[in-house]
Amino acid sequence: MSNSLPKKIARHGIFYAGLIGIWSLLAALKIWPPYVFPTPWGVWESLAAGFADHSFWIAIAVSMKRMLLGYGLSVVLGMILGLGVASNKFLEETMGGLLVSLQSLPSICWLPLAVLWFGLTEKAILFVVVMGSLLSVTIAMEDGRKQMPKIYKMAGRNLGAKGLQLFWYVLLPASLPFILSGLKQGWAFAWRSLISGEMIFISLGLGQLLMMGRDLNDMSQVIAVMLLIIGIGYIVDGLVFKALEYRLQQKWGLAVS
Amino acid sequence: MTPKTSIQARVSPVRSLETVTRRSTGAAAGLRPEVVRLHHSKPEVPKISLHGVTLSYKTNDGKRLIALDNIDLKVRAGEFLCIVGPSGCGKSTLIHLIAGLHFPTSGQMMIDSNPITEPGTDRILIFQELGLFPWLTVGENVEFGMKMKGIPKAERQEKVRYYLQLVHLAQFKDSYTHQLSGGMRQRVALARALATEPDVLLMDEPFAALDAQTRDLLHDELERIWAETGRTIIFITHNVREAIRLADRVALMTFRPGKVKREYAIDLPRPRQLEDISVARTVRDILDDLREEIDKSLKEQYGEEVHA
Numbered sequence: 001m002s003n004s005l006p007k008k009i010a011r012h013g014i015f016y017a018g019l020i021g022i023w024s025l026l027a028a029l030k031i032w033p034p035y036v037f038p039t040p041w042g043v044w045e046s047l048a049a050g051f052a053d054h055s056f057w058i059a060i061a062v063s064m065k066r067m068l069l070g071y072g073l074s075v076v077l078g079m080i081l082g083l084g085v086a087s088n089k090f091l092e093e094t095m096g097g098l099l100v101s102l103q104s105l106p107s108i109c110w111l112p113l114a115v116l117w118f119g120l121t122e123k124a125i126l127f128v129v130v131m132g133s134l135l136s137v138t139i140a141m142e143d144g145r146k147q148m149p150k151i152y153k154m155a156g157r158n159l160g161a162k163g164l165q166l167f168w169y170v171l172l173p174a175s176l177p178f179i180l181s182g183l184k185q186g187w188a189f190a191w192r193s194l195i196s197g198e199m200i201f202i203s204l205g206l207g208q209l210l211m212m213g214r215d216l217n218d219m220s221q222v223i224a225v226m227l228l229i230i231g232i233g234y235i236v237d238g239l240v241f242k243a244l245e246y247r248l249q250q251k252w253g254l255a256v257s
Numbered sequence: 258m259t260p261k262t263s264i265q266a267r268v269s270p271v272r273s274l275e276t277v278t279r280r281s282t283g284a285a286a287g288l289r290p291e292v293v294r295l296h297h298s299k300p301e302v303p304k305i306s307l308h309g310v311t312l313s314y315k316t317n318d319g320k321r322l323i324a325l326d327n328i329d330l331k332v333r334a335g336e337f338l339c340i341v342g343p344s345g346c347g348k349s350t351l352i353h354l355i356a357g358l359h360f361p362t363s364g365q366m367m368i369d370s371n372p373i374t375e376p377g378t379d380r381i382l383i384f385q386e387l388g389l390f391p392w393l394t395v396g397e398n399v400e401f402g403m404k405m406k407g408i409p410k411a412e413r414q415e416k417v418r419y420y421l422q423l424v425h426l427a428q429f430k431d432s433y434t435h436q437l438s439g440g441m442r443q444r445v446a447l448a449r450a451l452a453t454e455p456d457v458l459l460m461d462e463p464f465a466a467l468d469a470q471t472r473d474l475l476h477d478e479l480e481r482i483w484a485e486t487g488r489t490i491i492f493i494t495h496n497v498r499e500a501i502r503l504a505d506r507v508a509l510m511t512f513r514p515g516k517v518k519r520e521y522a523i524d525l526p527r528p529r530q531l532e533d534i535s536v537a538r539t540v541r542d543i544l545d546d547l548r549e550e551i552d553k554s555l556k557e558q559y560g561e562e563v564h565a
Contacts, residue, residue, distance in 0.1 A: 158388075
């Protein structure tokens with residue numbers, strides 16, 4: 001298949017048009033009632049209405065605020081933890097193992113504990129988001145720190161960098177290519193944790209809109225919000241992380257895939 | 258004993274191409290093994306002095322390996338010292354010690370009259386693999402040491418410009434290092450080291466990976482920069498020709514345990530041409546001494562059947 005941009009767009013266009021066509025057809029056949037199986041047009045109307053009455057905007061803003069706070073916190077904590085684990089043999093053996101085993105626990109399992117600790121507050125949601133992504137970031141940081149070529153640390157020390165300076169100006173940028181995929185994974189986990197948390201623990205946000213759609217038997221809204229969640233995930237991944245990756249590859253001279 | 262006139266010329270703090278040439282042409286013999294160290298005749302503190310530096314470590318099978326054995330070495334301010342030895346003789350380890358990146362098992366290392374206990378910007382090492390930071394531009398790489406020192410931005414910018422001009426890379430200030438050729442990267446590393454304005458430049462086989470033409474060019478540039486900046490240089494190489502092309506003095510190291518076997522004062526006029534008969538003769542004399550060590554090193558690596 002050729003890879004020129006217009007042809008690529010054309011292929012995607014045909015695929016999605018086909019998908020929507022089949023969807024419309026199924027909906028038009030009225031096999032299921034519309035509150036179970038909405039039409040594409042109904043979903044579109046829900047989307048437009050949601051943005052028009054600002055409820056979608058508010059939900060996005062609330063969810064993104066939680067994400068940024070929670071993810072930001074787990075990046076900072078994860079870097080400190082990861083560095084600690086990577087630079088200490090004892091911690092590496094003990095905590096390293098614990099971290100890996102904890103990662104098999106779905107983050108939503110932390111919600112009951114969080115509610116008991118923090119009550120039905122923002123803190124409980126934040127806690128779940130942090131627990132969702134902290135481990136990925138920690139493990140990525142630990143790996144990155146180990147994979148990073150030692151020469152950079154030596155060169156940094158040799159040029160007079162020490163302590164925090166060494167970390168900030170040398171260790172962190174030098175390990176960034178190795179931790180970027182972990183940071184991305186951490187973001188994805190945080191996003192999943194947030195939405196599941198918001199669905200159970202109802203207080204604004206996209207997850208709550210999803211549940212509201214269910215409560216109102218409004219399948220169009222449910223699907224509209226799902227599309228929104230996919231869209232935001234895609235935008236962050238495609239724009240923020242891809243751009244970051246691209247910049248790194250440009251700088252480091254790695255092959256651009 | 259070294260002739261008195263020669264001593265005075267050598268310790269002269271002024272360094273320019275003229276003095277370099279003048280003081281070198283006076284010497285008739287190209288080579289004087291077992292040179293008498295200058296601090297004996299003049300109570301001057303050497304720039305760098307190593308006394309009884311030993312480094313040993315346990316190998317995986319529990320044996321104790323002596324990498325460096327009782328090394329005594331003194332380097333005068335402004336001197337260009339080359340350390341030559343077969344691969345595996347510990348010469349890289351030695352220069353890492355001087356840089357303060359590792360610690361010796363025993364012995365003393367001093368710069369001026371201060372013990373060396375950690376890396377310091379008074380001596381900058383240029384690594385064999387350079388260690389340029391790929392996430393920074395050429396200019397930012399050169400700026401790095403100054404930034405760590407807390408030098409104000411305007412002054413840093415000015416010095417970046419100056420040192421990049423010195424290595425003829427001014428127009429590549431905003432490039433990333435992977436966009437440059439090997440020889441250019443080498444020059445960035447040189448500019449980065451010089452920009453922190455160290456008294457001592459430590460170079461660990463910096464030109465080993467380059468093609469012969471580029472290396473020749475960089476020899477010329479390094480000699481010029483050394484003359485212009487008056488730095489003390491300790492230069493590690495396994496290449497005797499390179500050592501004689503550049504050095505005031507050559508120290509030959511033995512293979513395992515690493516010791517200084519012999520020192521040679523190289524009193525040939527600069528700039529030196531490798532084709533010159535006096536240069537070629539000096540090279541051959543040192544090579545003869547080195548061959549023995551290379552044989553030892555090869556036998557260790559490939560077994561007894563090898564004859565170099």
